Amino acid sequence: MPREKDGSWLVRVGLASCGIAAGGRKVYHAFKAQLGDSGLDVKLKQTGCLGMCYNEVLVEVASPRNKSTFYGKVTPDRVPRIISEHLAQGKPVTEWAIPDGEITGLLAKQKRIVLRNCGLIDPEAIADYLAADGYQAIEKAISSLSPQDVIDEITRAGLRGRGGAGFPTGIKWGFARKSPSRQKYIVCNADEGDPGAFMDRSVLESDPHSVIEGMLIAGYAVGASEGYIYVRAEYPLAIRRLEIALAEAREAGFIGDGIRGYDFDFDIKIRQGAGAFVCGEETALLMSIEGRRGMPRFRPPFPAQSGLWGKPTTINNVETLANVAWIIRHGADAYSAYGTEKSKGTKVFALAGKVARGGLIEVPMGITLREVVFDIGGGTSSGLEFKAIQIGGPSGGVIPARLADTPVDYDSVTKTGAIMGSGGLIVMDESSCMIDIAKFFLNFTQDESCGKCTFCRIGTLRMEEILKRITEGNGREEDIATLEELAQNVKRASLCGLGQTAPNPVLTTIKYFRDEYQEHIVEKKCRAKKCQALITYEIIPEKCPGCGLCAKYCPTGAVTGERKQPFVIDQEKCIRCGLCRNVCRLDAVSVR
Amino acid sequence: MVTETLVTGAPELSIDTIVHKHNVEPGAVIPVLQEIQETYGHVPPIAIQRVAEHLNIPASEIYGIVTFYAQFRLEPLGKNLVKVCHGTACHLGGAEMVAEALSQVTGVREGETSADGLFTVERVACLGCCSLAPCVMINDETHGRLTPESVSKVVSEMRRAEAPA
Known part of the structure; x- marks a missing residue:
């Protein structure tokens, strides 16, 4: 852990997107202004994401003896007391601090390789990255390893592509190295489009140099001299920090011609994705960089032979690249000590949904889903029973609570019918309807299908229509069988990963929650009370004080009544949006 | 030319x-x-x-x-751009209700611009602030941990600020 060496107090404020969204900039500026007035010897630092997103705004106060105290959900009005008591007198404000036990519980089962610097260093200062042994791996590679040595090391480490498919990285690099061409490219895929996934964004916002260094090492290994980072335009902060990092790395001689005095040239450009999920697929991504509609093409030829502008191209995901420098510095054995036989190292997950402690976590492969949800995530946020976990986003599937002991590795997750995917983990409790979730993902993939393959374009639409009518109480007996048949056809007859995996959320929910489908179709009942057509809202007269708040929010004027008398809902007008129940402070609206 | x-x-x-x-x-x-x-x-x-x-x-x-590409628009935008997140975490956290409340207070559905030109409301797949679900991005600022009430308040305040004195 990089620490300030001069023995002063240090305050770190987490300023990745989550922290900023929670009001982090205001907290940072409150510290800045008030520390300036106080005359105290305190260093204030902006950092990226420490992963405890549920606690944003997160502030870490480190004493000169390196004792850290974390404050969660900090607001500007808490700043004066933290300064006057903790920083001026050395007495932590214990009632606002996150208990040590909670921090230990969170970190005990994690291993931070990709996230090694996240939340610790200032992502806009190359000096911080260098102080954390940054750019030592590329120096080591150019000065003492041959390109083939680098590839062998990565292969031996067992690193597999973290974008979702899990192809061995070393083998991918080997293919590109063997392709005869003077011009080759490295492309960093940062088009993180899965709803519910923010691993790549956090890494780019918190430690951009680790990805740049990974690209340099990849470039050296395959013999490429140019790289592109294809990053979503929806990530403006990640783009800005990458631009700063690239400028600093260029200034320091890590990017450009004759890097660090060696015979190795490498340059990196940023390309912004323009909002098309399919561009996460590698051939579509290349089309997009070339300035065309992002439509996937048939493989072979693979990009390693013919990629960007027909030249050999290696495409790696952000997380994959962020592993590379660590492996070169610590060696393949240190890396492969973590994980299982076929899935080495760690995996970063974005833990979200109905979980108590959501955030960004990094765990050794092979840890069980139960450990992730309960030991790290602290169980459900609602207190309701844990029902299922969605892994792999729109390409993945739903794993039920009874399979929570499934280890997190490529092969075990695939066996359940889901896929590891890029790292989205969404926890669901009893209030989540499985058919609604399947419909949600199909709606997404249907919308994002590029339209090239008929089954993906129209098959997903038909599937969505069937799911829609099931949730509306118009399901037919044959619907489950039709869905299964369509799903198989869409998988078989689609060219790229989008279509091939789009049916997974439907197939896994049918596999594990068939009774819920039956209930919707036959009994017209939604046990999660989510499907609007199958539920009724009513006001409980004994509980209703007649405040009228529900009537104010009702979009259709269905709620009426006189002040200080119980209100009533007109079922004819009610669209079952649930706003009345949501705004009621006395729990006087029931749902059946 | x-x-x-x-x-x-x-x-x-x-x-x-x-x-x-x-x-x-x-x-x-x-x-x-x-x-x-x-x-x-x-x-x-x-x-x-x-x-x-x-x-x-x-x-x-x-x-x-x-x-x-979803990013490009052929029509001019309203003065303020409201992006309503419909990611998985937000969906589970009640994004539909937030969207409903928003459409009431702005007077437009997702994909439209309000008659006074103040608000364009857009539906987006994921803003990546899943731990703060449900969330909405207004111009460059993300608002998280929203309720139908709180989102209505934000928009009403913006509208009040725009109103001629």
């Missing part, structure tokens, strides 16, 4: 300048369109024509690119 101002009150940077800035490298059409949208708020029809002439690509192909 057309030289008149394309959009009243538009910044100095002309379409020609934007094209020339990017045209040194291959595949420049998307960055060019992105900067045009950044400058004008949308991609005006005349811009498609001009980019086509400059880059020697059929206008139909550029139109194809603009309509393929």
Whole structure:
């Protein structure tokens, strides 16, 4: 852990997107202004994401003896007391601090390789990255390893592509190295489009140099001299920090011609994705960089032979690249000590949904889903029973609570019918309807299908229509069988990963929650009370004080009544949006 | 060559300048369109024509690119852009209710611009702030941990601030 060496107090404020969204900039500026007035010897630092997103705004106060105290959900009005008591007198404000036990519980089962610097260093200062042994791996590679040595090391480490498919990285690099061409490219895929996934964004916002260094090492290994980072335009902060990092790395001689005095040239450009999920697929991504509609093409030829502008191209995901420098510095054995036989190292997950402690976590492969949800995530946020976990986003599937002991590795997750995917983990409790979730993902993939393959374009639409009518109480007996048949056809007859995996959320929910489908179709009942057509809202007269708040929010004027008398809902007008129940402070609206 | 101002009150940077800035490298059409949208708020029809002439690509192909990618808009935006997140975590956290409350307070559905031109409401797949679900991005600021009430309050306050004194 990089620490300030001069023995002063240090305050770190987490300023990745989550922290900023929670009001982090205001907290940072409150510290800045008030520390300036106080005359105290305190260093204030902006950092990226420490992963405890549920606690944003997160502030870490480190004493000169390196004792850290974390404050969660900090607001500007808490700043004066933290300064006057903790920083001026050395007495932590214990009632606002996150208990040590909670921090230990969170970190005990994690291993931070990709996230090694996240939340610790200032992502806009190359000096911080260098102080954390940054750019030592590329120096080591150019000065003492041959390109083939680098590839062998990565292969031996067992690193597999973290974008979702899990192809061995070393083998991918080997293919590109063997392709005869003077011009080759490295492309960093940062088009993180899965709803519910923010691993790549956090890494780019918190430690951009680790990805740049990974690209340099990849470039050296395959013999490429140019790289592109294809990053979503929806990530403006990640783009800005990458631009700063690239400028600093260029200034320091890590990017450009004759890097660090060696015979190795490498340059990196940023390309912004323009909002098309399919561009996460590698051939579509290349089309997009070339300035065309992002439509996937048939493989072979693979990009390693013919990629960007027909030249050999290696495409790696952000997380994959962020592993590379660590492996070169610590060696393949240190890396492969973590994980299982076929899935080495760690995996970063974005833990979200109905979980108590959501955030960004990094765990050794092979840890069980139960450990992730309960030991790290602290169980459900609602207190309701844990029902299922969605892994792999729109390409993945739903794993039920009874399979929570499934280890997190490529092969075990695939066996359940889901896929590891890029790292989205969404926890669901009893209030989540499985058919609604399947419909949600199909709606997404249907919308994002590029339209090239008929089954993906129209098959997903038909599937969505069937799911829609099931949730509306118009399901037919044959619907489950039709869905299964369509799903198989869409998988078989689609060219790229989008279509091939789009049916997974439907197939896994049918596999594990068939009774819920039956209930919707036959009994017209939604046990999660989510499907609007199958539920009724009513006001409980004994509980209703007649405040009228529900009537104010009702979009259709269905709620009426006189002040200080119980209100009533007109079922004819009610669209079952649930706003009345949501705004009621006395729990006087029931749902059946 | 057309030289008149394309959009009243538009910044100095002309379409020609934007094209020339990017045209040194291959595949420049998307960055060019992105900067045009950044400058004008949308991609005006005349811009498609001009980019086509400059880059020697059929206008139909550029139109194809603009309509393929969700980022590009052919219509001008309202004064404030509200992006309602419908990611998985937000969906589970009640994004539909937040959207419903928003449509009441702005008077428009997702994809539309309010009659007074103050708000354009858009539906987005994921803002990546899943731990703060449900969330909404208004211009460049993300608002998290929302309820139908709190989102209505934010918008009402913005509207009040805009109202003539």
